[in-house]
Amino acid sequence: MARGTRSSSHLAALLALFTTFWLMCLAGLAAAHELRPAVGDFAIREDTVEWKLRLSAEALLADIDMEGIFDTDEDANAATYDSLRALPAEDIQQRFRAQWERIGKGFVARAAGADLPIELVDIQVPGPGDLSLARDSNIQLRVALPDGAPAVQLGWVAAYGPLVLRQEGPEETAYTGYLTGGELTPPIPRNGSARQSSLRAFAEFVYIGFEHIVPKGLDHILFVLGLFLLSLRLRPLLMQISAFTLAHTVTLALGILGYVNLPAQVVEPLIAASIVYVAVENILMRKLSPWRPALVFGFGLLHGLGFASVLGEIGLDPARFASGLIGFNIGVELGQLAVIAVAWLLLAQPFGHKPWYRRRVTIPASALIALVGAFWFVERVI
Known part of the structure; x- marks a missing residue:
């Protein structure tokens, strides 16, 4: 009994921390991403x-x-x-x-x-x-x-x-x-x-890509956490992350090359909507649906356009276009993996096997993500 009480207390503390974090996000979303290089x-x-x-x-x-x-x-x-x-x-x-x-x-x-x-x-x-x-x-x-x-x-x-x-x-x-x-x-x-040396330039773009996810990419962090929360099994998670990675790599390259160009007023609300969708589906579905990887791929296309706007503001050295693009993308992937690793250590590893994990972790956390995404969507549209 005492052991169960300790586990519940630990979980409650983690959920309180989660709640505080999301409320802080809500309070600060209007100013998020303001400080750009x-x-x-x-x-x-x-x-x-x-x-x-x-x-x-x-x-x-x-x-x-x-x-x-x-x-x-x-x-x-x-x-x-x-x-x-x-x-x-x-x-x-x-x-x-x-x-x-x-x-x-x-x-x-x-x-x-x-x-x-x-x-x-x-x-x-x-x-x-x-x-x-x-x-x-x-x-x-x-x-x-x-x-x-x-x-x-x-x-x-x-x-x-x-x-x-x-x-x-x-x-x-x-x-x-x-x-x-x-x-x-x-x-x-x-x-x-x-x-600069080729290695130094490559490393700088890896850093820029990682920084755009952690700590600056609250929208991308929310989306990746939404993917993580639906299933703790490695295969479904890898299916989603792979689809997301492939998609945003495509539109990141096409956006930087100028073949695809959508204004931020369109892309940013759609990214927020993707966060809401993934979070709501987590609540309604108990396992990965057949259409989920395809939807994640579509959402990845939108996120890639968001990444392209960052690189567009900074500007890629034309002589090192390929290495800069690859470096930035590697940085983004490392940032996403860091988010998943932290979530796994805090939630999945100690509590993922518990029968109440979905009821007390997946659903409440997904609801909070959906609220943040909805707030963000309304703010970006209005």
């Missing part, structure tokens, strides 16, 4: 560096510390950030120019071991639009290169978050990098470029 393009001229970036001006104005977070609600200055997002474009432009002396200290241009002054040339901010979505501003910078400096390094401080930097120039030699933790580019020759 900033993307910059630069060109080294005869005596200057011209540097253009697409970024969140509001996050920099609010002094959000973007290192290691993916939702602005996690920062103490979240309220300031939210208020700035509602301001007209002209106000953001004026504030950004007025605070450039502070903000600009976080940008780095270095040559011959010395930091170079960075001039803010222009800033373009769109109107506030849909306040449930982050808006991207475009800034243009100029760096004067000192005489005799053979190379220059670019980047910014860790608190400004991940940064994708791409050099304008011949595709086979131009630099492309994904910088995190305050990392700088390697020294870029004044009259040339500095390419």
